[in-house]
Amino acid sequence: MAFASVSPLYNRLKEREERNLQSAVLLRTLVVDEFLAGAKDMALQIASRTRARNLLISYNQGEINKEEFIAASTPIIEDALNQSKDLVGISRLDANSNLAIQVGKRIPPFLGEIPKLNTNEAIVGRPIQLDGEQYLVVGAPIINSNGERVGTDLVLLTTFSLQRIVKDYLGLGETGETILGAVDNGEAVLFFPLRDSTQTPSDLLKNTIEKTVAGDTGLLKDENRGTEENVIAFGAITESNWGIIVKMNPNELYASVNQEIVKIAAIVVILSLLGTVGMVLLLRPLAGQAIIKTDELEREVEEKERLLTEKTTALELEQNRRILVEQVLQQMDELNASSRQVAEAGLVAGNSAKKMLNLVEGGTAAVSRTLEGMNMLKENVRAIAKQTTSLSQSTQEIGKIILLVSEVANQTNMLALNAAVEAVRAGEQGKGFAVVAAEIRKLADQSRNSTARITSVLAEIEKLIHSTVIATNEGIKTVAQSVQIAQETELVFDSFRDVVSQVVARSQEISLSTQEQATAIQQVVDAIKVINHERTTLIMRKH
Template structure:
């Protein structure tokens, strides 16, 4: 009877443990999936095309920082959304809305093809709850909608398509709210974790309910989506009220009192700030769990009574034969126990090696995940650095443009100086000619004054006064000649200086033209550098996205390796326990042999 009781308790505890583990595994798969969506939405909100669209929109259609057009940035964001959908086909819609709720970029996936929605079909979603709730949030915060059925024009679309939305606000470089990024996700992927769960216990059923107890997944599809289809199928209808309340108010647990079922549940909270939890529930009828236990108890009891009834009348006659038989059995058990012990010992060693190998593999995958995550962070940093380099290149291009304008202005001024110098040279030549004429006139005046003096001498006393006048005229003529000579010297010096100025100006003109050509080449080089850096930015964004996908894949492998590692450890423990049991059986056989 003690053995029967022990077996009953062991089977009960095993069933409870399996039920709890299955619920925990289902819940953890859902949490991992929802966390990956959370990370993807934050990643998409930080890609450069969104800020490029904001700047281009503010700049009248051109990004003043990048010189890219609004349409160019839109196409880049559409490309990123498309790549994300190709890599993860559970995204139904990816959108960027501005601060007024207008759809700026939208890419859809219906399960068969990806479609970039043209500008003419984009809509305003300012009155939708997902926009009004998300626009209130701070940077890097996430809005998560309830799981609900997809609607078109306010009408539930058939066949039913469950959807959940993740959104985050967008801010520009000045911290001003500039809209939201939102992802519509096929929630069927979440429900599949429940529907496709590998239920180990016969008669076991799995459910997924929302915070109000309505079924999102149920073995009977007619009970699903009661809150959308206006039916009253929910948890409180199928469970006692206190059991339903215990589940909806709890975190996780096992219920085996007050009901004819074993019930295990686990609470999932996609967003702690919003309070829209989901509950994973597995239950199995107690009759299914304990059917084998009850059968075992009945069979064992019958065997005991039948054995007693058959053996007691023949006990005296068959006692010696029984003792001999027991001896043979003990010898066989002893031999078999020894062989089993050796085999189990070898299996334990092999299982231990396998567990160690699995553990090493898990450690290696952890390191690989950390390496990929670090590479993704470095790729993000490289993209940011490239964006900064692009900004510096644009500043350089602008500075070269301003230099080019200045050189052009300088060239015009130098040309003006050269022309003015040539005009001045011509006027100076004219002054020289006039000065020569003045000198010639002074010589002629001097000769006339000399002739007048001679005539005045001839005239005697009557010509004395005229002689004085002639002498003064000759002095003035001499002074005029000297002044004309000085003017000629100055004109000659001025002409030399003007000629030097013209030569220097000509050299300056050539230098300015050379500078203009160099500046033009520099501007062209900066334009090429800007294009190259822009390509680097896009490539780094793609690399970052690919590395992020690798990290997600490695995380899934790590989950699988963790499960394998756990199984390997449990195998080692089981073999060890079997070895200990075999050793005990061997000792019992030896003791029994000694007794008989």
């Protein structure tokens, strides 16, 4: 179990070294940021000198000519130039960004970084080459008392301090190095040569520089042909659009980790052998004393000296063993804590999976209820369709009856007309019958008109019934499709529930296994402590 626990410990130790590498990036980032902030402050202080600024304002307004401006401004700017050994040149531009005065080393105009008009902050460009040397150009706006831009200072600084930061390999061993870079015209560039004197970055370094310029931070492992060539930590420089990288060979980065792991693995073997060796070393003097005869004083003295030497050696071994045991106990405690953290994480994952399972089961139940409702709706729609069909048939029967009534009314009308004709022929005797025939004719006309209106209404009802039949048929199809979708959703939820159930089971198994591992590690720790205590007590008794 102890050997099986070495692997997570090894990974944690590697992560510790990787965090140390990231800490190295953070530390160097802070140093570079501090350097750049100091350079900006220096440039802004030069730009804010009141006397020199007022002279520039007068020059911009044409109150003094260029010769007068240069003569009056040169002593002030030279004094500013002497304030720091890193300052080697100052170029002051007028309100139109034209060179007004130059003191110290000249800065080519196309290499200067000029701040935008809407900013009052200084900016730092990437290092430039002048006469075979590298320099930094800091652009600082010159602002009057009204907050208006009246000019720009371009301050030239050496990169010696910056190079010292980059070339400080403290804590980076023989293969580690610090890299500063930026993106220029879409191409990643290095400010200074690498440790092997090369200036061209690899593709991985180019991609990493682009990440840092974008503001990203993190850790990358350069894998080439299946092996890790470099471990790279990177970060962004907040005071500029630069990026910083610290890379190191993994063999050197993890060397101490490998040594510790080998030591821990050896401790397990040593602990089992050391007890036997120690007992032999301790019992041998006692056995020697039991069999050595004390006839001669010289032999007795030599024997005592030998015993003293052996006891001293045994005590030294015991002290070393105690140190090793303490280291093992410390590592075991870390393993125990790590195992318990994993167990707790597994328990949390299991609880989350259980909650998800409950939600899935609730969703499955809801889908089942929806499916039942869909089936009921389907049956109701079918019943409506059936009743609508029956209504259509009844309406057709009513139409037949109305047709028959209409025919009877027409025949009655004909009979009333014939009766009126016969009444006229009968003369005075047929007058009363003629009145009755006229009334019958009126009733026949009214019946015929009513049947016509009823026939028209029945025709509209037939149309509505036909539309209703079509709608109910479409409703039946829609409900059938909805039922099918609900059934498919139910199957998906069932499958998802099975998967979540497996996740819950696996999480519980992982949590239980990790808890058992933590318990076993604790038992090993307790056993080592007991052995160490008993052995220490035994040695104290013998000495």
